[in-house]
Amino acid sequence: MRNITLTTIILISLTLFGCGTSTSDSAKDKSHNELIIESVNSEKISAKYLYDKIANKNKTILQDNEILIDDTSIKIKVTVDFDGKKEGKYIYSANFLTIYKTGHVNEINVGSIGIGTSKDEAVEVSIHEWFAVFGIPFTNMLRDTNSISLSNMKIFSGLMGIRGTLPENTWMDGSDEMNKKIISQIKNQINFSKATLIPIDIKLMVGPNGVTDGECRLGNEVSIELLDALKKIDWPKQSDSFMFKQFYLVKQDNKASH
Template identity: 45%
Template sequence: MKNIKSTLLTFVICFFIYNCNGQSKNTEKKIASELNTVNETATQYLYNRIVKDSKAVKKGNKITLGDKSIEVNLSVEFDGQQEGKWIYASNFSTIVKTSKKIEFNISSIGIGNSREEAINVSIQEWIAAFGIPLSDMLNNKNGYKISETMVFSGLMGIRGNLPENTWLNGDTAMTTKIISHLSQLIKSEKDEIVTIDIKLLIGKNGVLDGECKLENKVSTELLNKLKTIEWPVSGEGYLFKQFYIIKKL
């Protein structure tokens, strides 16, 4: 548990250092060029995921899919070294335009032995959490019909020691259990597409802390509803991460 809390504290410190000091040693032109390269790489990963089942065209950080368009804009929150590791923390803003414009904001942290590795991990984490459910929704596949919604799930993320043989295994039953607890909260949202971003710190007595977002905004109500679920507990503790895109039927 101490190591997990230390990791969370490190991330907070990273964000603080970046916001205070920025990257004054680099020129704005170099920063913009590097950011553009990472942004296009992230878009390529998303394009590769989408194009498996659909005809799509990519140009720069934009993807066209029939009458839909997707634009990825990356912002860096921290880019530096901490405790011998390189950390690349970023926020991916993805705008999907159909008859309406929908914006998704997903934070991702990559940790590696080099800057290049950390950047790649950050992108891969974003694809695992967000790219998979977005492409599934656009291609209308792999969704779970729960109540009056269709739920598209990212890959489950665990950091720490998850007890064996629990219901936390990323399957349909897990998704149904979590979303069923949130059905009233989802119904109260006016938009047709609802996003839920879950990050929980779970210890021996259940949920210790967490940051949970509903529609890109931190939601205490969402966190409190998740606390009512009987989560698998662990003396050493673990972090649970899960992202959902929910489409009302």
């Protein structure tokens, strides 16, 4: 099973209950210039994270918040939603927009929340969590490694997140088989007519009778249809509820389609 950090668990909880979805009073209290500076710093650090994983020194160039690889451009834009203290902890909540240009332009939005004993730690945790959710599948996609093939698709998965106690000996183990089971259930929702790379962001509350609540995004947009399809999966059942979070990048497999 893949490792799940405490900060990932906190992130899932806060995201599901909306802590990072609107601009807070703390963010409003800061000057516009301060928020811009914080965003720019996060953009540069995030781009460096990606660069370090994919860099071929002869072909890959890092310029502030943008990575250039031949005719491909990857730019990170960060919007701060919350930056301040809450219940004695520093919280840094931001939306990370990745603009991936390679013939087509793909935009991928991922929210991330960092919690720490200092502001610097909260920012660092937020970027770490963003990379665990998005950076891992994105860099794997760029290197064409660690993918799952299904129908005419290549699927790249982020780290699985769980809050609560997961029943033992279930199919929910972060494995390729788990991811194939989930994608098989929702593959009819995936349409490549408008994009060559599709993000899927799944957040579910699972109770004794299956999925009770959640938010699912397909191509950056909330999808009730995606949530309804996922409800039909035989999720592990127990008396206590748990939260499940999983992110995928899905790319059309041209070799499989020929």
